[in-house]
Amino acid sequence: MGTLLKPTHADLPAPSRPNPAPTQRPDPRPDPNHADCRGVASVLSRVGDKWSVFVIMMLSDGPKRFNELKRMINGISQRMLTLTLRGLERDGLVTRTIFPTIPPRVDYELTDLGHGLQQPVKALGQWAIDHLIQIEAARSQFDQRNEG
Numbered sequence: 001m002g003t004l005l006k007p008t009h010a011d012l013p014a015p016s017r018p019n020p021a022p023t024q025r026p027d028p029r030p031d032p033n034h035a036d037c038r039g040v041a042s043v044l045s046r047v048g049d050k051w052s053v054f055v056i057m058m059l060s061d062g063p064k065r066f067n068e069l070k071r072m073i074n075g076i077s078q079r080m081l082t083l084t085l086r087g088l089e090r091d092g093l094v095t096r097t098i099f100p101t102i103p104p105r106v107d108y109e110l111t112d113l114g115h116g117l118q119q120p121v122k123a124l125g126q127w128a129i130d131h132l133i134q135i136e137a138a139r140s141q142f143d144q145r146n147e148g
Contacts, residue, residue, distance in 0.1 A: 046091050051076055051084040053121050056110065059094065060118050063109035093117060 046052055054073045058064060064072070070081055085108055088094040093114035099105040110118070128135075 043091070046087055047093075047117060047121070049084070049087075051080055052088060053125070055081075055084055055088060055108075056093070056114060056117055056121055057125075059108060059110045059114070063097070063107040065105065065107055069108065088114070 047056075051073070054076070055069065058069055058072045066081065066085070069085075070076060070078065073081065076084075085094060085096070089096055089108075092111055095109050095111055097107045097109065099107070
């Protein structure tokens with residue numbers, strides 16, 4: 001009978017790391033308990049989401065109303081825009097301002113933190129545009145090799 005190779009989880013104690021002296025930089029390695037990875041993953045899932053990227057880009061030149069954003073972002077549903085804006089607001093990237101008019105007017109605007117995200121988002125988008133042909137070619141080659 002062959003050997004079964006199955007990944008298993010072993011509960012190993014985390015190696016202890018001494019606290020750095022105040023003049024030292026904190027250890028840049030991830031926390032052995034993966035708390036850092038989980039935190040970063042949750043942030044990246046928000047800012048890497050395609051609708052969040054579109055909203056951030058549309059708000060880059062100033063506040064917008066909900067319907068204005070919906071018209072600007074082709075293909076987004078009202079529900080998805082609502083969820084995206086709510087998530088961005090929760091993460092401190094967007095503010096929501098309600099004006100006491102009839103009917104009430106609601107504007108969405110990037111916070112300072114949200115403005116800080118514009119440049120990396122633009123750079124990532126530009127990288128995707130610059131390398132799209134190469135990526136499509138690689139996908140095609142991969143798919144041809146793995147047919148059947």
